[in-house]
Amino acid sequence: xxxxxxxxxxxxxxxxxxxxxxxxxxxxxxxxxxxxxxYAFLLPYLLAFVIFTVIxxxxxxxxxxxxxxxxxxxxxxxxxxxxxxLLSGTGYYGSEFYQTMGNTLIFVAISVPFLWAIPTVLAYLxxxxxxxxxxxxxxxxxxxxxxxxxxxxxxxxxxxxxxxxNTLFHVNIQWLTSLPYAWIAxxxxxxxxxxxxxxxxxxxxVTQVPRATIEAAQMxxxxxxxxxxxxxxxxxxxxxxxxxxxxxxxxxxxxxxxLIMTGGGPGTSTETISMSIYQEAFTSFNAGTATAMAFLxxxxxxxxxxxxxxxxxxxx
Amino acid sequence: MSVTSRSTPARHxxxxxxxxxxxxxxxxxxxxxxxxxxxxxxMVFPALWVFTTAFAPSNEIATGALIPAELxxxxxxxLLATAGAQDPIIRWLINSIAVSGIAAIIVAIIDSLAAxxxxxxxxxxxxxxxxxxxSSLVIPFPIATLLPLYLEFxxxxxxxxxxxxxxxxxxxxxxIFLLYQFFKGIPAELQDAAVADGAxxxxxxxxxxxxxxxxxxxxxxxITFMNVYNDFFWPLVATSSPDMRTITVGIEIVAVGQYSTNxxxxxxxxxxxxxxxxxxxxxxxRRLVEGISFAGFQG
Numbered sequence: 232x233x234x235x236x237x238x239x240x241x242x243x244x245x246x247x248x249x250x251x252x253x254x255x256x257x258x259x260x261x262x263x264x265x266x267x268x269x270y271a272f273l274l275p276y277l278l279a280f281v282i283f284t285v286i287x288x289x290x291x292x293x294x295x296x297x298x299x300x301x302x303x304x305x306x307x308x309x310x311x312x313x314x315x316x317l318l319s320g321t322g323y324y325g326s327e328f329y330q331t332m333g334n335t336l337i338f339v340a341i342s343v344p345f346l347w348a349i350p351t352v353l354a355y356l357x358x359x360x361x362x363x364x365x366x367x368x369x370x371x372x373x374x375x376x377x378x379x380x381x382x383x384x385x386x387x388x389x390x391x392x393x394x395x396x397n398t399l400f401h402v403n404i405q406w407l408t409s410l411p412y413a414w415i416a417x418x419x420x421x422x423x424x425x426x427x428x429x430x431x432x433x434x435x436x437v438t439q440v441p442r443a444t445i446e447a448a449q450m451x452x453x454x455x456x457x458x459x460x461x462x463x464x465x466x467x468x469x470x471x472x473x474x475x476x477x478x479x480x481x482x483x484x485x486x487x488x489x490l491i492m493t494g495g496g497p498g499t500s501t502e503t504i505s506m507s508i509y510q511e512a513f514t515s516f517n518a519g520t521a522t523a524m525a526f527l528x529x530x531x532x533x534x535x536x537x538x539x540x541x542x543x544x545x546x547x
Numbered sequence: 548m549s550v551t552s553r554s555t556p557a558r559h560x561x562x563x564x565x566x567x568x569x570x571x572x573x574x575x576x577x578x579x580x581x582x583x584x585x586x587x588x589x590m591v592f593p594a595l596w597v598f599t600t601a602f603a604p605s606n607e608i609a610t611g612a613l614i615p616a617e618l619x620x621x622x623x624x625x626l627l628a629t630a631g632a633q634d635p636i637i638r639w640l641i642n643s644i645a646v647s648g649i650a651a652i653i654v655a656i657i658d659s660l661a662a663x664x665x666x667x668x669x670x671x672x673x674x675x676x677x678x679x680x681x682s683s684l685v686i687p688f689p690i691a692t693l694l695p696l697y698l699e700f701x702x703x704x705x706x707x708x709x710x711x712x713x714x715x716x717x718x719x720x721x722x723i724f725l726l727y728q729f730f731k732g733i734p735a736e737l738q739d740a741a742v743a744d745g746a747x748x749x750x751x752x753x754x755x756x757x758x759x760x761x762x763x764x765x766x767x768x769x770i771t772f773m774n775v776y777n778d779f780f781w782p783l784v785a786t787s788s789p790d791m792r793t794i795t796v797g798i799e800i801v802a803v804g805q806y807s808t809n810x811x812x813x814x815x816x817x818x819x820x821x822x823x824x825x826x827x828x829x830x831x832x833r834r835l836v837e838g839i840s841f842a843g844f845q846g
Contacts, residue, residue: 262671268748269670276661276680279717283696284683291695301698353586360579367836369587373594375824377777377795380817383802384597387810395596423593428839435840455575473843484690487779487795491802505690505780512694513784522694529691536685 295522302516313523324511324520328527330499331507338503339482341414345422346429346478347471354433355459367434371427378424382488385420389492413493413501420488425481429474436470437463476539480532504528601814622815633789636816639797644823646709646782646793647775650716651768658722659764663752665723666730667738677727683720689780697784711785712793716775722767725842729763730756766838769831776824794820 270277295313298306317328350370357366373381388395389406397403406416440463448458486505489495495502504524512521604619630636664670665677686692696715697706705711733756741751757764782793792800798820802813828835 266670266672269664269668269673272660272664272668272748272752273676275657276718276723277676279657279714280680280683280720282699283715283718284686284692284720287692287695287699288686290699291692294695294698301701353583356579356583360576360583366583366587368832369590371832371836372828373590374773375821375828376817377779377798377820377824379779379795379798379802380820383798383813383817384593386802387600387814388593388596390810423590431836431839432843435843470843487799491799494803508690508694509780512697518694518698525690525694529686533685 291522291526294518295526297519299519299522300516301512301518309519313519314527317520317523317527327507328504328524331502331504334499334501335483335485335503335505337414338417338485338501339479341418342421342482342485343475343478345418346426346482347475349422350426350430350433350474351464351467351471353430354437355463357434358437367431370430373424374427376424378487379491381420381424382491385416385423385488386492389416389419407493408497410497410500413497417485417489417492417501420492421482421485424488429478432470432474432477433467436467440466472539472542476536479535479539483528483532597814598818600811601818603811622811623819626812626815626819634797634801635789636794636797636819638790639792639794640819640823642709642712642792643776643794643820646712647772650713650775651772653713653717654719654722654771655764655768657717658719658767659726659757659760660752662723662726662730663756666727667733667756668748680720680723683718684724689778693780693784696781700785707786707788707791709791712782712791715781715785716771716778719771721842722771725767725838726760726763728841729760733759762834763838766831766834769827769835770838772827773824 296308296310298309298312300306316322316324319325320329353366353370357363357370360366376384386407389397391397391403391405391408394406396406404412406412444462444466445458448462453461484505485503486509489501489503490506493501495506505528508521508524508528511517511524599618601622602618602620604617604621627636661680665673665680689696700706700711737755738751741755746754776793777795778793779795779799783796783799786792786796798813798816801816
């Protein structure tokens with residue numbers, strides 16, 4: 232692999248050098264021009280990166296260390312006060328934080344296993360079936376629905392009176408206003424709409440499993456289930472971890488379909504951490520508490536992603 | 548590894564299974580197809596119900612019929628005819644398409660330029676820049692930056708503008724990562740030859756790397772389009788006037804507002820909102836699948 236070391240249009244052709252060996256013979260001026268030229272390519276992205284990622288993160292940390300209201304602005308430095316109030320679990324914010332975090336964990340626990348297992352089994356089945364493009368479209372097409380669209384759709388399908396599901400099965404379940412059905416309804420809608428994305432990744436994973444290994448197991452008389460469990464599943468480990476990380480992060484961020492389908496109800500039993508952050512920020516105008524909550528959530532999510540990826544790379 | 552070399556074994560494997568002699572008639576195969584068909588039916592029926600509700604004649608829904616006797620555009624026409632200043636549905640749709648389209652084009656261009664520099668140019672601080680940019684992939688968007696971004700846009704006086712709706716999506720590290728991997732796989736000889744001919748770095752990007760990466764770049768644009776089009780949280784907080792809303796926020800507003808019990812109108816609106824995505828999906832399905840598979844493997 233080579234590099235382009237030519238500094239600009241006015242300079243004649245540069246010389247290709249092996250990657251990693253900085254062309255020092257050019258002197259300082261030449262190196263400077265080389266660097267400035269390269270950073271010109273990076274500049275548009277770096278501007279966006281700094282303005283819309285770095286500044287919000289740094290500014291967010293600053294706000295979270297203050298008592299801050301959208302209405303009256305900065306009302307003084309409180310150190311880690313916002314964080315300790317949340318983590319202590321006492322007082323209004325503390326109990327709300329643990330309650331909505333607990334609700335969110337319930338959803339993660341009931342959604343991630345399905346968002347991994349269903350796509351994995353389907354990927355293995357489709358791999359052996361004819362008409363692969365047909366199955367792929369059938370499982371993946373709900374990706375076109377935004378969360379507000381599929382939340383609205385499932386509110387309609389699961390309506391207690393006249394909802395298609397209750398009509399079809401001749402039952403009278405209050406899907407959206409009673410427990411545990413409210414969670415089942417949100418879970419059902421989410422799995423229906425988003426599992427196709429994971430299916431695509433798992434399917435790509437299944438096609439990478441060496442055919443010879445599967446065939447050898449077949450020769451030895453291993454049944455379809457045994458081949459899946461002993462040969463295919465272990466090989467899918469790295470891809471499974473990617474899917475589980477994606478599903479975990481998405482489930483922790485549960486917001487829109489929940490808002491539309493149950494509004495956090497019945498009571499506050501399906502109110503998630505994202506809803507609570509949204510309310511603190513834009514209804515109660517408690518920016519300091521809201522950003523502290525958001526960063527605690529962000530730290531949890533980043534830690535999960537890092538631990539799972541580290542785990543994956545060590546094993547593979 | 549490049550996208551093309553990744554997807555080849557997948558297609559080869561798929562073909563090999565179908566061609567195996569004697570597999571088609573086994574009873575296990577029939578069970579397999581029945582299981583997939585059952586799951587497929589579960590996937591299809593919700594959308595089918597929604598579409599038939601949306602296109603049912605006005606009186607049909609009252610009978611509770613799952614499949615209406617005839618299809619009609621009544622609900623859609625009624626919805627558009629009654630849309631007022633508070634719910635300018637067509638404007639929401641145009642806002643969504645314009646915002647997602649512009650964001651997708653910006654992301655495709657600036658990510659391609661940046662990925663080219665990171666993958667194929669030598670400069671001081673290259674490794675550091677790469678690690679800083681890709682480490683931002685672990686920041687969970689939008690939740691971590693939503694409120695600070697809102698406060699930032701408030702300070703700049705840019706809330707409730709198209710700038711607010713488009714610009715935050717342009718910091719897209721995923722695209723850099725995707726194109727970086729692709730550019731790494733392009734043979735060095737192509738670049739060396741262009742250097743020997745005296746081509747500038749911009750010309751090398753424009754004439755070699757951009758055309759070669761066009762399928763991946765288009766995939767990135769489509770994924771960005773779909774993400775922005777379907778986003779909800781940011782357009783909800785960044786806009787306040789009815790004219791600046793996007794369709795996803797619009798659906799939520801009318802779903803919990805005036806149409807909360809008028810399901811035929813609501814389903815017609817939902818169907819309307821999905822049409823641009825459906826068109827994008829039909830044209831891009833294969834590319835999307837390859838892009839997602841590739842991204843999944845790069846992790």
